[in-house]
Amino acid sequence: MKIAVLKEGAAGERRVAATAETVKKFIGLGAQVAVEAGAGIGATVSDADFDAAGATVGSRSDALNVADILLCVQPPEPASLVGAKKGVLLVGALNPLGDRARIEAYASAGIEALAMELMPRITRAQTMDILSSQSNLAGYKSVLDAASHYGRAFPMMMTAAGTIAATRLFVIGVGVAGLQAIATARRLGAVVSATDVRSATREQIESLGAKAIFVAGEGGIEGEGEGGYASEVSPEYQAKQAELVSGHIAKQDIVITTALIPGRPAPRLITDAQIATMRPGSVIVDLAVEQGGNVEGSVPGEVVEQHGVTIVGYRNVPSRMATDASALYARNLYNFLSAFWDQEQRRLVLPDDDEIVQGVRLTREGKVVHERLLTS
Numbered sequence: 001m002k003i004a005v006l007k008e009g010a011a012g013e014r015r016v017a018a019t020a021e022t023v024k025k026f027i028g029l030g031a032q033v034a035v036e037a038g039a040g041i042g043a044t045v046s047d048a049d050f051d052a053a054g055a056t057v058g059s060r061s062d063a064l065n066v067a068d069i070l071l072c073v074q075p076p077e078p079a080s081l082v083g084a085k086k087g088v089l090l091v092g093a094l095n096p097l098g099d100r101a102r103i104e105a106y107a108s109a110g111i112e113a114l115a116m117e118l119m120p121r122i123t124r125a126q127t128m129d130i131l132s133s134q135s136n137l138a139g140y141k142s143v144l145d146a147a148s149h150y151g152r153a154f155p156m157m158m159t160a161a162g163t164i165a166a167t168r169l170f171v172i173g174v175g176v177a178g179l180q181a182i183a184t185a186r187r188l189g190a191v192v193s194a195t196d197v198r199s200a201t202r203e204q205i206e207s208l209g210a211k212a213i214f215v216a217g218e219g220g221i222e223g224e225g226e227g228g229y230a231s232e233v234s235p236e237y238q239a240k241q242a243e244l245v246s247g248h249i250a251k252q253d254i255v256i257t258t259a260l261i262p263g264r265p266a267p268r269l270i271t272d273a274q275i276a277t278m279r280p281g282s283v284i285v286d287l288a289v290e291q292g293g294n295v296e297g298s299v300p301g302e303v304v305e306q307h308g309v310t311i312v313g314y315r316n317v318p319s320r321m322a323t324d325a326s327a328l329y330a331r332n333l334y335n336f337l338s339a340f341w342d343q344e345q346r347r348l349v350l351p352d353d354d355e356i357v358q359g360v361r362l363t364r365e366g367k368v369v370h371e372r373l374l375t376s
């Protein structure tokens with residue numbers, strides 16, 4: 001089987017879907033690998049590195065013409081795939097719930113699209129989970145971004161010239177990104193608190209040495225939530241949560257928001273009036289900015305100021321750590337494909353009745369087949 005690694009076309013995307021390490025591993029399975037020239041530059045993987053790993057480096061059309069499997073990070077423009085074989089598999093973060101028209105275009109072009117972000121959250125698929133690998137790095141980077149925009153130190157410092165108080169940092173949304181943000185902020189010496197709607201996160205917050213701030217009484221989401229995800233909470237809970245945030249946020253120096261609900265806009269959790277209660281010089285990082293934002297006034301791709309508070313809304317945070325993000329993403333893709341590799345036939349076999357295959361497959365033989373796209 002021939003695998004092609006495409007150069008990303010989306011603005012600002014620095015990641016790449018394979019590394020020298022995964023190219024070697026694919027070749028070890030008996031595959032041939034073609035890499036579009038320059039594909040790894042943004043992630044510090046040179047054409048020479050790919051070449052040394054055994055890949056053929058060449059033009060996009062050379063890669064497309066021969067490939068049985070195309071690897072990408074973001075969904076490529078359908079027009080940029082002209083020349084690909086009918087029935088070619090396209091594997092990447094294809095944003096199926098956000099851009100359905102593009103998935104239809106893949107289907108019409110005879111491309112068999114597999115969306116890695118729809119990977120089921122089951123134990124067998126943990127090593128294939130691109131949402132976790134990328135969110136983990138985004139959570140880490142969000143704290144560094146906050147620190148770089150904050151004009152003060154994180155740890156308490158007792159110096160000959162006097163004492164500097166520790167930074168107070170509040171994390172809203174304690175999934176993969178939020179947990180890493182807590183751990184990173186603690187390592188830098190901040191006093192950390194955090195909240196979520198899923199009750200299972202209380203213990204996780206406390207185990208990282210942070211203070212759990214929760215709405216008193218019932219109304220949140222029991223345990224881990226279905227599939228580890230949050231759903232919409234009741235209006236009563238939302239009102240209590242807003243009150244809780246209002247009381248807490250005025251005493252914080254930095255707030256990191258990561259709250260997401262799959263398939264819906266991000267919940268709005270911080271209002272302009274709440275921002276006005278924070279001290280000038282405080283920083284908010286809105287990691288949910290591209291999904292609609294948790295923070296009123298945050299702007300995708302921009303750093304803005306409101307009431308003297310800096311609101312950071314960087315897009316595509318994993319791409320800001322492109323080398324590590326690509327290394328983990330590439331391994332997620334390798335772990336997925338190698339799990340379905342038939343050693344004897346030296347090819348990929350995707351069984352129709354497999355939960356993982358059903359979870360990620362979007363198109364088949366010219367049609368959109370994923371149940372979430374058929375019902376939405």
Ligand code: NAD
Nearest residue numbers: 121122132173174175176177196197198228230259260267
């Ligand atoms: P996510 O990115 O979908 O959401 C981030 C967080 O925002 C979640 O914790 C969610 O509960 C929270 N949130 C949503 N609405 C909120 C609100 N109104 N107020 C406060 N918080 C709100 O979540 P994620 O990072 O993808 O992970 C969710 C969970 O899934 C984690 O506990 C993780 O451990 C688990 N997980 C399991 C597996 C697996 O079993 N294979 C893999 C990855 C993650």
